[in-house]
Amino acid sequence: MNALVIGAGRGIGLEFVRQYLEDPAYGKVFATFRQSSKSLTHLAATYPEKLVCLQVDITIEADIQEAIATIKQKTMTLNEVIYAVGVLHDGQMQPEKSLRHIQSENLVSYFQVNAIGAVLWAKYLLPLLRGSNPAIFAVISAKVGSIGDNGLGGWYGYRASKAALNMLLKNVSIEWRRVAPNIIVALLHPGTTDTELSKPFQKNVPEGKLFPPEKTVTLLRTVIDNLTPQDNGEFFSWNGDRLPW
Ligand SMILES: NC(=O)c1ccc[n+]([C@@H]2O[C@H](COP(=O)([O-])OP(=O)(O)OC[C@H]3O[C@@H](n4cnc5c(N)ncnc54)[C@H](OP(=O)(O)O)[C@@H]3O)[C@@H](O)[C@H]2O)c1
Numbered sequence: 001m002n003a004l005v006i007g008a009g010r011g012i013g014l015e016f017v018r019q020y021l022e023d024p025a026y027g028k029v030f031a032t033f034r035q036s037s038k039s040l041t042h043l044a045a046t047y048p049e050k051l052v053c054l055q056v057d058i059t060i061e062a063d064i065q066e067a068i069a070t071i072k073q074k075t076m077t078l079n080e081v082i083y084a085v086g087v088l089h090d091g092q093m094q095p096e097k098s099l100r101h102i103q104s105e106n107l108v109s110y111f112q113v114n115a116i117g118a119v120l121w122a123k124y125l126l127p128l129l130r131g132s133n134p135a136i137f138a139v140i141s142a143k144v145g146s147i148g149d150n151g152l153g154g155w156y157g158y159r160a161s162k163a164a165l166n167m168l169l170k171n172v173s174i175e176w177r178r179v180a181p182n183i184i185v186a187l188l189h190p191g192t193t194d195t196e197l198s199k200p201f202q203k204n205v206p207e208g209k210l211f212p213p214e215k216t217v218t219l220l221r222t223v224i225d226n227l228t229p230q231d232n233g234e235f236f237s238w239n240g241d242r243l244p245w
Pocket residue numbers: 007008009010011012013033034035036056057058059083084085086087113140141142143189190191192193194195196197198
């Protein structure tokens with residue numbers, strides 16, 4: 001099997017790469033990163049035959065096209081594609097606590113990274129997934145992107161961009177079902193995971209609910225391994241439960 005992990009420089013994406021590399025069931029592992037990452041560079045040195053690293057800023061469509069072209073030179077089949085890119089805060093941007101924090105340029109950034117990047121990849125992935133078995137496009141979303149589950153409010157841009165991600169990928173699942181019924185598209189909630197993304201918000205997480213990335217990825221891989229064609233276009237939590245849209 002071959003895998004592609006998008007957003008593999010750190011966090012959950014990096015842990016997917018680590019686990020795929022240790023698993024003899026996987027032949028080639030393609031990993032995209034934006035900023036160079038010591039951890040990924042170290043893995044590339046340890047697994048020079050198995051791991052192929054590709055630099056991609058997912059806000060630049062030409063980067064995605066170039067990465068796809070490089071992958072196609074090495075294989076025409078991907079079995080698992082993981083989209084693990086996401087932003088909640090960066091140097092200047094913080095999740096909005098209230099309407100008075102809304103800034104249109106921040107909303108645009110949230111949508112561009114959390115939602116649009118994934119559908120841009122989908123635009124180019126069909127030839128690599130259509131002949132594969134299994135063929136999974138697993139996109140890391142977030143439970144806070146569930147409109148039905150939103151009881152707390154806040155985090156306008158992050159929540160709305162994840163809801164948009166869910167809708168975009170639901171559409172992809174419907175379009176691909178017509179032309180390539182072998183492909184399963186799934187939206188996955190990883191649970192609160194100890195990465196840079198969650199770091200500023202960890203103090204309110206109840207005991208035992210902050211997962212190390214190893215646990216999260218092990219759980220998500222179990223969800224992925226149990227996916228069936230009936231699950232195409234659905235939204236799952238880390239424990240396999242379906243989440244409301
Ligand atoms: N951690 C949690 O508690 C939690 C909970 C729910 C959902 N999630 C979701 O899980 C996914 C992974 O998050 P994480 O916790 O692993 O976060 P993380 O450690 O902060 O990693 C975020 C990843 O996104 C990449 N990225 C951001 N902007 C990018 C861009 N323009 N182009 C390419 N890559 C870009 C980062 O690359 P650089 O290294 O180059 O910045 C990094 O690899 C995200 O979708 C997140 O929303 C996480």
